[in-house]
Amino acid sequence: MMKPFKDTILSFISNRLDTKRLICHTGTSLILPFYHTVSDEYLPHIHPLYRPKTIKEFENDLDFLLKHFQPVDMQTVFACCRERKSIQTPSFHLSFDDGLKEVYDIITPLLYSKGIPFSVFVNSDFVDNKTLFSRHREALESQDIDPETFLNEKSPYLSTAQLKEMQKMGVHIGAHSINHPRYDLIPEEEQVMQTLESCKFVKDTFTQGLTTFAFPFSDTGISNHFFDRIYSAIDLSFGISGIYFRHNNRHIGRIDMEKYGHNARECINKAILVKKIKDKWN
Numbered sequence: 001m002m003k004p005f006k007d008t009i010l011s012f013i014s015n016r017l018d019t020k021r022l023i024c025h026t027g028t029s030l031i032l033p034f035y036h037t038v039s040d041e042y043l044p045h046i047h048p049l050y051r052p053k054t055i056k057e058f059e060n061d062l063d064f065l066l067k068h069f070q071p072v073d074m075q076t077v078f079a080c081c082r083e084r085k086s087i088q089t090p091s092f093h094l095s096f097d098d099g100l101k102e103v104y105d106i107i108t109p110l111l112y113s114k115g116i117p118f119s120v121f122v123n124s125d126f127v128d129n130k131t132l133f134s135r136h137r138e139a140l141e142s143q144d145i146d147p148e149t150f151l152n153e154k155s156p157y158l159s160t161a162q163l164k165e166m167q168k169m170g171v172h173i174g175a176h177s178i179n180h181p182r183y184d185l186i187p188e189e190e191q192v193m194q195t196l197e198s199c200k201f202v203k204d205t206f207t208q209g210l211t212t213f214a215f216p217f218s219d220t221g222i223s224n225h226f227f228d229r230i231y232s233a234i235d236l237s238f239g240i241s242g243i244y245f246r247h248n249n250r251h252i253g254r255i256d257m258e259k260y261g262h263n264a265r266e267c268i269n270k271a272i273l274v275k276k277i278k279d280k281w282n
């Protein structure tokens with residue numbers, strides 16, 4: 001975790017850097033910004049945990065991204081990382097975690113109209129509103145909202161039918177574990193089970209070419225042995241803390257657009273800057 005003071009300095013610098021020059025200077029070719037949801041409404045299961053972007057803020061982020069990067073699909077991410085095909089123009093691939101329903105209601109139509117491909121990483125236990133994510137449950141309980149009533153009445157997660165419709169529009173669907181545990185708190189056997197079972201769910205339900213997995217919470221402290229075990233069944237995995245390419249380019253970092261900064265410029269500049277600093281010290 002970065003110290004608040006260091007973070008303030010980084011934000012200060014990031015907000016003042018020219019992105020075009022920064023991209024050019026650092027040779028940044030592919031970034032993967034990710035969100036959870038976008039909404040103009042108060043979401044009682046989300047807002048106590050973090051503040052999602054409003055539609056206007058999200059549109060501003062998109063304008064910034066499109067100004068500096070070209071949007072690419074998951075197949076291109078795979079080709080770039082695994083087949084080592086070089087990307088000529090700086091590119092971005094967007095993704096959304098936890099399979100929240102606003103991805104269907106708000107994000108899909110918006111991105112589709114702009115021709116921006118994206119991925120959604122779903123938890124097999126939450127799809128079709130079978131059960132609530134423990135953190136969403138805690139957020140609701142902290143406001144004295146009955147979680148079961150909320151789940152039944154509001155259906156906060158995507159359904160299989162909605163996901164299949166999105167898939168037809170070109171959306172890539174990846175796995176995000178069965179029920180979103182903290183991997184650093186569970187044994188490796190369970191980490192592998194959560195990963196492979198959720199990938200199998202996605203593969204069986206949505207039949208698509210690439211099998212992908214995004215770590216729930218964080219990929220910090222995960223053993224090399226775990227990664228060795230999962231790659232026979234999955235093509236790419238994704239982390240959450242910036243720009244990095246690890247495990248023979250199979251494990252790729254993403255930029256948290258809800259926590260890393262106030263706007264896309266700050267988030268992206270900061271992520272590029274941190275990568276540059278880390279590369280220099282390694």
Ligand SMILES: [Zn+2]
Nearest residue numbers: 097098216217
């Ligand atoms: Zn998540």
